[in-house]
Amino acid sequence: MSTVILKVNCQDKKGIIAAVSGFISGHNGNIITLDEFVDRDTNTFFMRVEWDISKFTLQRAYISTAVTNLAAENNFGGNWELYFTDDLPKMAIMVSRFDHCLWDLLLRHKAGELNCRIPLIISNHEDLRYIADFYGIAYQYVPKTTENKAEAEQTEFALLDNAGVDFIVMARYMQVLSPDFLNRYHNRVINIHHSFLPAFEGAKPYHRAFERGVKIIGATAHFATVDLDKGPIIHQATLPISHQDTVNDLITKGRDIEKRVLSDGVKLYIANRVFVHGNRTIIL
Amino acid sequence: MSTVILKVNCQDKKGIIAAVSGFISGHNGNIITLDEFVDRDTNTFFMRVEWDISKFTLQRAYISTAVTNLAAENNFGGNWELYFTDDLPKMAIMVSRFDHCLWDLLLRHKAGELNCRIPLIISNHEDLRYIADFYGIAYQYVPKTTENKAEAEQTEFALLDNAGVDFIVMARYMQVLSPDFLNRYHNRVINIHHSFLPAFEGAKPYHRAFERGVKIIGATAHFATVDLDKGPIIHQATLPISHQDTVNDLITKGRDIEKRVLSDGVKLYIANRVFVHGNRTIIL
Amino acid sequence: MSTVILKVNCQDKKGIIAAVSGFISGHNGNIITLDEFVDRDTNTFFMRVEWDISKFTLQRAYISTAVTNLAAENNFGGNWELYFTDDLPKMAIMVSRFDHCLWDLLLRHKAGELNCRIPLIISNHEDLRYIADFYGIAYQYVPKTTENKAEAEQTEFALLDNAGVDFIVMARYMQVLSPDFLNRYHNRVINIHHSFLPAFEGAKPYHRAFERGVKIIGATAHFATVDLDKGPIIHQATLPISHQDTVNDLITKGRDIEKRVLSDGVKLYIANRVFVHGNRTIIL
Amino acid sequence: MSTVILKVNCQDKKGIIAAVSGFISGHNGNIITLDEFVDRDTNTFFMRVEWDISKFTLQRAYISTAVTNLAAENNFGGNWELYFTDDLPKMAIMVSRFDHCLWDLLLRHKAGELNCRIPLIISNHEDLRYIADFYGIAYQYVPKTTENKAEAEQTEFALLDNAGVDFIVMARYMQVLSPDFLNRYHNRVINIHHSFLPAFEGAKPYHRAFERGVKIIGATAHFATVDLDKGPIIHQATLPISHQDTVNDLITKGRDIEKRVLSDGVKLYIANRVFVHGNRTIIL
Structure with missing residues (x-):
């Protein structure tokens, strides 16, 4: 089934759903899923609609123009995006020496859980090249120091x-x-932070979690922004720990939740379900 | 804000969302939330849409007729229901001697979490009358034996x-x-069963859970049907247990999850989010 | 069954378990549960042992002296405590206007889940007196202003x-x-904070959670210390939220987790399972 | 640190902990952890104690004989087992065509989470040989039909x-x-079943979960016994699903929980924490 996803994000007004769904059915499209949300505080409208274009009377090449006209006629401004779901997005992975999140992404990709291509892995270390090789993915070693960063x-x-x-x-x-x-990659860089933000922003969160004596640890998938660990959060989760857990135990248990939270966040992004609204995300 | 909820459940066809959302915006209604689902196996369409009628150009008394016409014109059959959200549904509670679910429902009602009226509590025992009295709710004692049941x-x-x-x-x-x-109350009787169905249907699930040596217990909110504990499931959850838990510990811990699962299921029902589809539920 | 609980907390050394368990069996006591933990970083030993004294050859009145001698002989210092489990501790509840945690504690007490007495509820408001009255518990109204606090x-x-x-x-x-x-009540005042500490210490955590756009909320039961919300944590938990939740939704959902986390923390304390070690807790 | 673990499982009687801990400290051993449990219904005592033998005055070769004598003197019968933790157990993995549990075990082994050796993978298919090759583990292909099973x-x-x-x-x-x-491998074969047992024993649990319309799926790690899916349960967990999940979605989501539950169960087994008691497990 060939489908297209339209994301709309504009000031709320009457009739947007009617206009869009009318446009779709008017061209013999069948809606697969339609989700919407209105943020009452800012009166902002968000919609994600996916429809089957196998019998659509508009040719694929003209859909974008038609949506441009539709948006203009109905005044929902320039904040819309169109994705053909058979046009897989290209994801690069940046990794250092920890392999657990990389393995998790690659195994899920192999299992068909991540609808994207992975043309590139970049690392500041050579350590994980063998994993990229195993999957036949280009692995580019770009060492980084304070001096050569730019x-x-x-x-x-x-x-x-x-x-x-x-x-x-x-x-x-x-x-x-x-x-x-x-x-350059505004709201297109997804980071995994190994704590339940906003707690333990910055370095060594498991050590600080241990010192504070918390009874849970967690992980947060968020868009990386200039303010470190303060970007819009896509997904988070926690798991219980106890006094028996050493810092190393936290690191070990943390791997499980980091990789799961990151992969879940990536899946939402790939499915075009994530809208950024100020410093928050809307997940439709 | 005065709102109305329309639930539609019919064979999937193109244009239903367009027709309904066009009807709403055509009469100056603003959609608050619209959720839909299509069951691909049976090609069945489900929609729940809630809109603000404070500026609706159709008077409240005429909305039902207008929707009847809309459904006829668009062929979405007789499976639709209309609810005015300021018209609170009336919930009766049937209870025996265990008080935890009753307390949970009444405390949430008092806290404004359950948008319904509670005109009546029926019990086959006198034990919990004092709780009904505390909240000023009618408590009717209807004793039951095998002989007098009818x-x-x-x-x-x-x-x-x-x-x-x-x-x-x-x-x-x-x-x-x-x-x-x-x-008489088809799909309008919600029961809480004290196990994660379909495990441990019938009597004494905690005793059987203990004997089987499971490591979780659970609860299930479902519509009561003629086949005991086999009705459509609305909500379920589990929690971990260990070898240290006696049957009494399971019963104690179970109270927590029973009341939570039941109240969550009741909330979904009151919000008109639950559709029954065969022996399954669709929650929009 | 009449039992006694001994809590020991001292520098780790060989033979403490042997000495204590030898003492117990030597006087015809039968151990019900024995839990211990050694903090390797500080070389500190923690033990909680509960034994049946129904056939103990030492009379109840002499057990404390015998343990004093045992500790002296085996050099485990003064950090031990003895509790007879039929000697129920007396818990006071301090409450303001929110009723959910109070109800939860009182309902669990009624249900036999909290092995303590509740002789007193103190409040700076009259609002919840009717709940205390319902259970026949003394309710003392002590109004507080910045001026009259001392x-x-x-x-x-x-x-x-x-x-x-x-x-x-x-x-x-x-x-x-x-x-x-x-x-005065060092490590004897248990507070519930409505966030997953150390995130959102201080006022209005749900508002700040909403503004930060987190995808979980939580609650933390901890000992109140002079540093606000920085005391030793007894228990914490989180639950998932979404962009659909308003601040009011967070407050509503938060009630559920606050009361559960608080009651779980209180149960651990009443069971004499909580040791404070620096700013951490050991839960045996 | 060189340590030894003693597991004891016998009729409950006074003095076992004293005898064992006296034996350990008497030979200059230091207890790392001691956990015990008494099943009151059957009056059965379970203990797992781990001690440091780096300064133990008994040579390693004589410990087993000394424990035999200790057990005889104190009448705790023949149900005890002794494990030197630097003597890694050897685990074989049997696998068919699904790779997710295999990958999870091998990745955790590589990461140092599983304290065992893996000398052998047996499969009735050739499909996963490349994974064994990647880790340099022997992969034995043993095809199976109804006829050649014995x-x-x-x-x-x-x-x-x-x-x-x-x-x-x-x-x-x-x-x-x-x-x-x-x-031959009584209580030494760990199976992962892809449902929350006792629900959906046997074939195709996800299909049957879908048909029943449950709102959770789960997985169960248990000892394989002659009665299919009825053996002692080591660990189980569930996760929430919704009407939106197809059978394929359940299978995909199920992979995550299957591999986690299996690895957690295997970890408990390797740590010598699992006792089988009738058809239940005690996890110390």
Whole structure:
């Protein structure tokens, strides 16, 4: 089944759903799922609608123009995006030395859980090349120091551009990206932080969790922004711990929740379910 | 804000969302939430839409007729229901000697979590009358034996009719209702079973859970049907247990999950989110 | 069954378990449960042992002296405590206007889940007196302002002393206790904070959780200390939320987790399972 | 740190803990952890104690004899087992075509989470050989039909014996082992069943879960016994699902919980924490 997803994000007004669903059925499209949300505080409307275009009377090449006209006629502005679901997005993975999130993403990809292509893995270490090799994915070693960071990022930009990457997943990358990098990939860099944010922002969250004596640990998938660990949160979860857990136990148990939360966040993003609204996300 | 909810359940066809949302915006209504689902196996369409009628150009009294016409014109048959959200449904509670689910429902009602009226509590014991008295709710004692069951149910029908009851919650009632009763209140009797169904249907689930040596216990809110504990499931949850838990510990821990699962199921029902589809529920 | 609980907390050394278990079996006591933990970082030993004294050859009145001797002989210092489980501790509840934690504690007490007496409820408002009356518990109204705080606490001390209170539960009391108060009841005041600490310490955690756009909310039961919301954590838990939840929804859902976490923490305390170790707790 | 674990399982009587802990400290051993449980219904005592033998005054070779004498003197019978934790147990994995549990076990083993050796993987298909090759583990292909089952098992016995295998994990093996096999490895074959037992024993649990319309799915790690899916349960967990999940979605989501529950169960077994008591397990 060939389908298209339209995401709309505009000021709330009467008749948007009617206009869009009328447009779809008017061209013989059948809606698969339609989800919407209105943020009452800011009077903002969000919609994600997916429809079957196998019998659609508009040719694929003209749908975008038609939606442009539809948006103009109905005044829902420029904030809409169109995705053909057979057009798989390209995900790059940035990784350091920890392998658990990388394995989790690659195993799920192999199992058909992640509807994307993975043309590129970038790392500041050579350690995990054998995993990329196992799956036949290009692994680019871009070492980073405090001095060469800007230059290294230029190398990364070239690699990402060449591979036609749509979005980036920091799978425990352990490096801070520059504002320049984050602006280029605005709301397209997903990071996993190994704590239940906003607790334990920054370095060594498991050590600090141990010191504080908390009874849960957690992980947070969020868009990386210039303010470290303060970007819009996509997904989070926690699990119980006890006084018996050492810092190493927290790190071990944390791997399980980090990889799960990251993969769940990535799935939502790939399914075009994530809207960023201020510093919050709407997941439709 | 005065709102109305329309539930539609019919064979899937193109244009239903467009027709309904066009009808709403055409009369100056603003959609609050719209959720839909299509069951691909049976090609069945489900929709729940809630809209603000404070500026609706159709008077409240005419909305039902207008929807009848809309359904006829668009061929979505007779399976639709209309609810005005300021018209609170009337819930009766049937209870035996266990008080935890009753307390939970009444405390949530008091806290404003349950948008319904509670005109009536029926019990086959006098034990919990003091709780009903505390909240000023009518408490009707209808004792039941194997012999008097049919007669007792006649008494209950009269009580339910007099109170204008819309639906019934069996809050650990511990009695099996007759087919006659269940037909009268088809898919309008919500029961809580103290296990994760389909495991441990019938009597003494905690004792059987202990004997089987399971590591979780659970609870299931479902519509009561003639086949005991086999009706459509609305909500379920589990919690971990260990070898240290005696049967009494399971019963104690179980109270927590029973009351939570039942109240969550009742909330979904009151919000008109529950559709029954064969022996399954669709929750929109 | 009459039992006694011994809690030991001292520097780790060989033979403590042997000495204590030898003492117990030597006097014809049968161990019900024995739990121990060694904190390797600080080389600290913790043990909780409960034994049946129905056939113990030492009379109840002499057990404490015997344990004093045992501790002296085996060098496990002064950090031990002895509790006869038929000697129920006396819990005072401090409450403001929110009723959910109070109800939860009282309902569980009624159901036999909390092995304590509740001689006293103190509040800075009259609102919840009717609940205390319902259960026949003394309800003392002690209004508090910035000006009268010290004086009001003197009143509270007198009430607590008269009632012979062993420990205090702040069931959403919404007032900060003075250092004087907290020193008097050092590690004997249990507070419930409505967030997953250390996130959202202080006021209005649900509002700040909403603003941060987190995908979970939580609650933390901890000992109240002079540093607000920084005391040793006894228990915490979280539950998932979504963009659909308003601040009011968070407050509503939060009630469920607050009351559960508080009651679970209180149960652990009453069972003499909680050891404070620096700013952490050991739960045996 | 070199440690030894003693598991004791006998009729409850006074003084066992004293005798064992006296024995340990008497030979200059230091207890790391001691856990015990008494099943009151059957008056059965269970204990797991781990102690540091780095300064133990008994040589390693004599410990077993000394414990035999200790057990005889104190009448705790023949039900005890002794494990030196630097003596890693040997685990064989049996697998069919599903790779998720196999990957999970091997990745955790690589990460140091599973304190065992894996000398052997047996499969009735060639499909997953590349994974074994990746980790350099022997992969033995033993095809099975209804006709050759007894013969195939003889081959398996030889392979298991040659490799000195201590216990077997059925990582979604999809084959029923004969009573002969299960007797040879009594309570040493761990299976993962893809439902929350006792619900959906036998084939196709996800299909039946879908048909029943449950709102949770689950997984159960248990010892395989002659009665299919009725053996002692080691660990189980569930996760919520909704009407939106197709059977394929359940299978996908199920993979996550199957592998986690299986690995958690295997960890408990490897840590010598699991006692079988009738058809239940005690986890110390």
